[in-house]
Amino acid sequence: MKIFALFGNPIRHSLSPLMHNAAYSKMGVDANYVSFCVDNIESAVRGIRDLNICGVSITIPFKSTVMKLLDAVDDSALKIGAVNTILNRKGRLTGHNTDWMGLTIALKEKMAIEGKTFLILGAGGTARSAVYAVQKEGGVPIILNRTAEKGGELAAEFGCESYQIDNIEKIKADCLINTTPVGMNPDTEKSLAGSIVLTHFGHVMDVIYTPLRTKLLRNAEKAGCTVLSGLDMFVHQGAEQIKIWTGMDPPREFMKNVVFHKLKSGDKNGD
Numbered sequence: 001m002k003i004f005a006l007f008g009n010p011i012r013h014s015l016s017p018l019m020h021n022a023a024y025s026k027m028g029v030d031a032n033y034v035s036f037c038v039d040n041i042e043s044a045v046r047g048i049r050d051l052n053i054c055g056v057s058i059t060i061p062f063k064s065t066v067m068k069l070l071d072a073v074d075d076s077a078l079k080i081g082a083v084n085t086i087l088n089r090k091g092r093l094t095g096h097n098t099d100w101m102g103l104t105i106a107l108k109e110k111m112a113i114e115g116k117t118f119l120i121l122g123a124g125g126t127a128r129s130a131v132y133a134v135q136k137e138g139g140v141p142i143i144l145n146r147t148a149e150k151g152g153e154l155a156a157e158f159g160c161e162s163y164q165i166d167n168i169e170k171i172k173a174d175c176l177i178n179t180t181p182v183g184m185n186p187d188t189e190k191s192l193a194g195s196i197v198l199t200h201f202g203h204v205m206d207v208i209y210t211p212l213r214t215k216l217l218r219n220a221e222k223a224g225c226t227v228l229s230g231l232d233m234f235v236h237q238g239a240e241q242i243k244i245w246t247g248m249d250p251p252r253e254f255m256k257n258v259v260f261h262k263l264k265s266g267d268k269n270g271d
């Protein structure tokens with residue numbers, strides 16, 4: 001049996017074990033995906049080799065700090081500055097990032113990226129993946145962040161524009177992507193953009209999927225936008241991890257249904 005794992009802290013609300021184990025079962029792969037609430041990431045990474053864990057998902061707060069503990073990190077993860085996936089090949093640990101892939105695949109299911117403008121709310125880890133994904137596919141990202149300096153630093157690094165978030169009403173783009181936690185459970189009545197502002201965008205994506213329909217997405221629907229929930233990004237980033245670990249393309253629609261029904265039946269958080 002192959003063992004896969006999730007390292008993070010906290011991890012108790014994560015839906016990754018449910019999604020991964022359902023996928024392996026459906027694919028007929030003899031595997032078990034287990035989660036570890038990690039205090040010391042160095043010891044945990046040593047444990048990957050010692051316990052012969054085939055692949056690991058990395059989540060908050062270790063996506064950046066884990067990088068220096070690996071034998072190699074791929075170019076995309078290096079540029080983004082975060083690893084969310086470790087592959088263990090005979091004791092050699094390589095780091096990858098599938099968040100940007102998940103975001104790209106989710107977007108491309110609904111719209112073309114090339115030549116389009118994307119207003120990205122936030123300048124944290126997920127915003128970095130979003131900026132990278134948009135540029136890689138030939139789109140133009142514009143960063144809007146609460147802390148203007150942090151947005152400016154990210155913009156300088158990727159060679160794009162950035163503004164303080166209060167300027168949201170002045171900017172039009174093909175797509176708005178929220179990469180901040182604003183609107184996530186339990187603060188579900190919060191949104192960084194109201195219905196009027198949202199008429200400036202054709203598409204609106206929220207990386208949050210707890211709740212599935214955030215206030216931002218509810219407002220966007222009212223404004224006539226095409227909306228994208230963070231669930232699709234979550235499913236595709238997990239599916240890309242399974243592809244890296246097994247070489248097989250997992251049943252994405254099935255995985256989405258499993259997570260969707262869990263979210264519908266209870267109040268879950270996490271990534």
Ligand code: NAP
Pocket residue numbers: 099102122123124125126127145146147150165179180181182184192207208209230231233234235237270271
């Ligand atoms: P992060 O690195 O902490 O960055 C958070 C960003 O949000 C910062 O730029 C911060 O602005 C901004 N922000 C936070 N609170 C705000 C507020 N009240 N008003 C305005 N801006 C605010 O977080 P992250 O790791 O990127 O995660 C962000 C979200 O993405 C989380 O909800 C996470 O669950 C979700 N996520 C989803 C997926 C998926 O697969 N769907 C994958 C990864 C992450 P400042 O710079 O001003 O502090």
